[in-house]
Structures are given as C-alpha cells and as structure tokens.
Amino acid sequence: MKLPKEQVLDIFRETKALLEGHFRLTSGLHSPQYFQCARVLQYPKYLHLFCGEIAKHFEYADVELVISPAIGGVVVGTEVGRMLQVRTIFAERQDGKMELRRGFEIHPGERVLVVEDVVTTGGSVFEIVDLVKKADARLAGVGYIVDRSNGKISFDAKHFSVLQMDVVTHKPEECPLCKEGIPVVKPGSRGNS
Numbered sequence: 001m002k003l004p005k006e007q008v009l010d011i012f013r014e015t016k017a018l019l020e021g022h023f024r025l026t027s028g029l030h031s032p033q034y035f036q037c038a039r040v041l042q043y044p045k046y047l048h049l050f051c052g053e054i055a056k057h058f059e060y061a062d063v064e065l066v067i068s069p070a071i072g073g074v075v076v077g078t079e080v081g082r083m084l085q086v087r088t089i090f091a092e093r094q095d096g097k098m099e100l101r102r103g104f105e106i107h108p109g110e111r112v113l114v115v116e117d118v119v120t121t122g123g124s125v126f127e128i129v130d131l132v133k134k135a136d137a138r139l140a141g142v143g144y145i146v147d148r149s150n151g152k153i154s155f156d157a158k159h160f161s162v163l164q165m166d167v168v169t170h171k172p173e174e175c176p177l178c179k180e181g182i183p184v185v186k187p188g189s190r191g192n193s
C-alpha cells in the first residue's frame, strides 16, 4: 500500500522541502511552489520512510546492485541499497557525462536497480540506464521519491515513485500571482532559506 499523497505532502511542508508562495525558479519561470528534496532527507525517519517504500516495491525483484546519480540520488541509493542488503554504487558527472569512477563496476548479468531522489526530465537516470546496458547487466527497475515529470517520462523498465507531484510554472508575463501583486521571491534568499 502506497503512502497517502497528502501525508507525504505534509511531511514535505513540515520539513520545508516544499514551500508554497510565489517563486522565481532558476529557469526564470514563476511558480507557486518551490521544492528541494534534500531538505526532507536530512531527517533519518523520513529518509527511512521514503526509501522503505522504494525498497519494499523492489523487494522481490532480485536486485543485486543499486546505482544512483550523484549528488541528489546518492543518499537515497545508499539507504535503499542498505535496506535491500545489496552492493550500492553511484555514477557522477564528468565533463558533462555520467560515468562510473572510483573503481565502481557494473558486472555483466547483474540485476540493477536505479535509484534517484527527483525525476523531472529523467536525463541522469536515462544515462545510467545506458551504463547498465553497456555493461550487459539487466535493469531490475527504476525507483525514485518524487516524480515531477508531469507524466511525460516513462522508463523502459518497472518504475516506482513515492509521490507524483506535478510542476506548475508560469512565464513571468502570464503569471497569475504577479497579476495579484504578490511579491516574487527567489528560493534560498533571505526569509525562506
């Protein structure tokens, strides 16, 4: 049974992982929400709760290796891997490309679970799926805490997210919050960091 959406959202709000108001995002677009997953994962009980959902979902998928993209995915991957009691590694971006470094390896035939914190465009996950295929390993699935893809992403594997939370954005000139005269805030600036 999946955690109820409202319960997850309440935890995000309580830990300030989810802020509601009027924000100018890095992209320049305006949004009534700002989401920073790392903020909720600083609390062991919530890291445990959300990673437990992913681990439970893939409990019988014969996972032999967990891999996640650095940086955001690492904390989630480590906890899921610990719960499943399997070897856990991460890939990191080098010269714009996701790579295995530090002597990390994906072995041929291994059943691999890809784990991420937030999926928006899925770029990093797709790159890791390619690494799995290149290693002649098998994809057991893709698990992540938050799906922000607005239903646009599908991986060629079993996938699971703890929460689906669509991204709402507006061009500044079309922003209804601007029209209401609500001041726009840059996330992380004084007052909401």
Ligand code: ZN
Residues within 6 Å of the ligand: 022, 030, 031, 172, 175, 176, 177, 178, 179, 184
């Ligand atoms: Zn606005």
